[in-house]
Amino acid sequence: MANAANELPTKLLVRLSIGVGITAATSATYFYYKYRKQDPMPEEWLSVGTLEMLEIFPLKSGAPLELPDDTQLECEELGLRYQGVRDRALMLVDIDNMMITARGYPKMVLIKSKLITPTTLEINAPAMETLDLDFSKLAKEAPGIDIHTAVFGAKVDAMVCGEKYDKWFSRYILNRESGLRLVYYPYPKAAKPIDKDIANEPYIKKEDTGAFNDATSYMLMNLSSIDDLNKRLPSPVNPKQFRGNFYLKMVKDEPYAEDAYEWIKIGNEAVFRKVAPCRRCILPNINVDTGERDAENNPLKTLKTYRSFNKNPSPVLGINMGLRQPGKVKCGDTIYISLKK
Template structure:
């Protein structure tokens, strides 16, 4: 249903849209393009199963290791901001330097070895080699200092610092120095920044898909069949976790790169996502998730460039998703796509 004013409503049923479309064709080509846009962005009524979620990856700190969760059957909440687990959110923490510039594993690969685990509804425990563990309590992060002005790939956003004690620990863990870095957190209840310029031409991308400190969107899916196909081309196979997606999809029928053609995805009973862009790749997947070392031959990015270039620029692997209906997801949930 759509609303006009405060009391009048009208239905945008598929039959109505088709009728409108016929009229628009007569008006002109531009109107027909609008009609096609409207009908393509209508959530499907029919779904078909394609597989199950094998793994869910949840990253409290941008570029660091995923959260360690030992108990089985854990459910994650998906809302427009990001994925959350018992009060902790995906990528709501980020490291910046003394110029308030974003720091990632692209420059410091060993960031991927900084581990975290949840010790209470509001507390995380971080661990890194040769350092005592660090406890971070989100309830104590309410305005510990002035806002920090930083950016994600050139898109500005104001964030909050986490405090000197935490800054020292991350400086030691990453730079092996007493200072030079700050850990900042995302203080907003909704997405506030613009989407990154590289995705400005994606027709179904919305501003609220930008999420927290994600590079592009709040959610990303990897098809394990696609990773398996890539591995047949590599001397040293890679783990799907090196692509840092949220959802690893195990297909019922092996079909590499089927995700390139999907427009809508449902996980479980409730959470519905719109495919908004292919995930173009930088050097980050070249970092071994077990060792934190960068591949000396530039793999798998080198091989991806040989057959998966998107717009003749960067290789694509995985798909960016925008949430359209919130819901809970967990490992082994069935994954559906639109039934055409």
């Protein structure tokens, strides 16, 4: 007996295929308009606290930039900017052009930097001579070599900074004259694809991926959540170990309230959309003052006991955000969230 499907007329099969295609396309269109197109910025806001700490990281996995008190930072598509320095616009790669971070080389968190001119970084690390890097001259002095690299599988091109930087970082991290290269992000817009782990989040946009950021260009931490975590740990951790951009000090302590946030406004201008929870790896286990990894695998081990969801082994703490309205921010700014309808 012939298969029933084979007995169907060809025209009917074509019509069925078209029907399935139309249904799929209709569903995709509905999803787009419901979640992405129809996601207007709120008009009413509720104050939940203040911006207690504000951090920008010139080098991926390095220490935050040393900033004067009351410094205003610009919130732009690629992330925070202070004068000529952008958040995570510098990154280290190995001879195979693979990303290097403090996950494998913990003492990277001790690489400090400060701005000595509007475009010049002074970079320091233990037992190393000072290294100056002028972003305004990189385009002229760099060898003009671009490389293909990736941030956790998200492919992106980068420009090589030059041999003197390669030697400095190789000596500090590898204790030899070569093996690492310093690269910078040369684009004015986001060019890195969306990370596969958050690609299905309904509100994520291509513009949200930042420069060499892990997931998105902005991350907010709730200090109430970190306080609650510290009560569960044998030894408390420094909030800076979570490497957020914004640290919220709540008026009324509400640990993990950020899980339910949708829209966030900081100060009078900058508006953000929560696009994904921040899933945690081993990086917060590294002490920012010593560059040493916690012997008991904390705080990650403790977070896994109560902050892992949907059978995902990576625990959640903090939220990844995408910028929806640029603006200036500074410590002490009021932080608002959208009122529930």
